[in-house]
Amino acid sequence: xxxxxxxxxxxxxxxxxxxxxxxxxxxxxxxxxxxxxxxxxxxxxxxxxxxxxxxxxxxxxxxxxxxxxxxxxxxxxxxxxxxxxxxxxxxxxxxxxxxxxxxxxxxxxxxxxxxxxxxxxxxxxxxxxxxxxxxxxxxxxxxxxxxxxxxxxxxxxxxxxxxxxxxxxxxxxxxxxxxxxxxxxxxxxxxxxxxxxxxxxxxxxxxxxxxxxxxxxxxxxxxxxxxxxxxxxxxxxxxxxxxxxxxxxxxxxxxxx
Numbered sequence: 001x002x003x004x005x006x007x008x009x010x011x012x013x014x015x016x017x018x019x020x021x022x023x024x025x026x027x028x029x030x031x032x033x034x035x036x037x038x039x040x041x042x043x044x045x046x047x048x049x050x051x052x053x054x055x056x057x058x059x060x061x062x063x064x065x066x067x068x069x070x071x072x073x074x075x076x077x078x079x080x081x082x083x084x085x086x087x088x089x090x091x092x093x094x095x096x097x098x099x100x101x102x103x104x105x106x107x108x109x110x111x112x113x114x115x116x117x118x119x120x121x122x123x124x125x126x127x128x129x130x131x132x133x134x135x136x137x138x139x140x141x142x143x144x145x146x147x148x149x150x151x152x153x154x155x156x157x158x159x160x161x162x163x164x165x166x167x168x169x170x171x172x173x174x175x176x177x178x179x180x181x182x183x184x185x186x187x188x189x190x191x192x193x194x195x196x197x198x199x200x201x202x203x204x205x206x207x208x209x210x211x212x213x214x215x216x217x218x219x220x221x222x223x224x225x226x227x228x229x230x231x232x233x234x235x236x237x238x239x240x241x242x243x244x245x246x247x248x249x250x251x252x253x254x255x256x257x
Contacts, residue, residue: 021046064126064134071132071248074170079158080250083107085123086133094122108137109152118142119149126245133174133246144238151232159251160189160225168254169213171230174245175204181242182235187213192224202232216254 024031024039031039066088073080083105084090090105098119103109110121120140126133141149159169171185186199196218200211230249234242 064131066134068132068134071172071246073250074252077250077252078162080248081156081159082133082246082248083153085137086135086244086246086248088134090123094120096120104137107154109154110150111152112146112149114144114146116143116145118144124243128245131174131245133248136174136243136245137247138241138243139237140241141234141237142239149234149237151234153230153232153247155228155230155249157227159249160228163189163215163220163225163228163251164222164253165215165218165220166253167215167251169215170210170250170252171213171247172208172210172249173202173247174208175202176207176243176245177204178241179239180204181237181240183242184231184233184235185211186231186233187228188231189215189218189220189228190226191221192226194219194221196220214254 021043024043028036028039069082069087071080071082085105085108092104095102095104096119097117098110098112098121099117100112100114101109102121104121104123110119112119118141122138122140124136124138126136137151139151169187175183183202183204184199185202186197189196196215198213198215198218200213202209202211
């Protein structure tokens with residue numbers, strides 16, 4: 001009850017303040033100069049606070065909501081997921097001179113064989129109107145003296161729970177880059193002592209790229225599936241900046257052959 005009473009009093013105070021400023025605006029042409037000068041100073045101070053409020057509100061309301069999991073999914077998907085890096089803020093948002101096997105968050109790991117690392121990883125806040133993911137990942141590569149560079153994304157247990165050879169696993173990514181390069185996606189599924197691997201080249205002629213991994217032709221032992229992860233393999237990454245605005249995965253049963 002006290003809370004409701006406070007809200008009621010606040011509403012009354014707000015209405016009085018609105019009437020006061022409306023009256024001051026109507027009477028400005030006839031107000032005494034000394035009083036008008038004081039009113040103008042108060043109005044400018046109020047406007048400064050209001051402008052800051054409106055600017056911050058517009059900024060926050062225009063951004064994808066932190067923790068957002070909304071993205072287009074196949075109508076018959078039985079699992080869909082956006083990794084944490086693209087969902088919410090990380091405790092450590094970036095690193096430079098990144099050593100191999102360095103992790104950004106709990107699910108993304110960078111692998112390379114550079115002697116001298118001139119790589120940086122940074123989580124960024126997505127600001128574009130069309131972005132669905134709250135955050136993105138930016139990778140800057142300067143001199144690169146290694147033979148491979150990959151980002152590994154560990155999939156959660158739900159991704160492999162009940163996994164069958166009749167499943168299709170899809171990956172969608174929104175990718176930006178300073179100059180063209182080839183990026184390959186490889187799914188790895190550990191089943192017993194073996195690991196099944198399927199590689200697809202990510203088509204980068206469009207910003208919103210997608211690939212599918214069809215398990216029908218794999219040698220997957222459905223009874224022994226343990227875990228899965230995705231490798232994003234970058235070919236010729238030297239002197240480039242790559243931004244992954246979003247990355248999502250889904251799983252659906254394929255149509256019967």
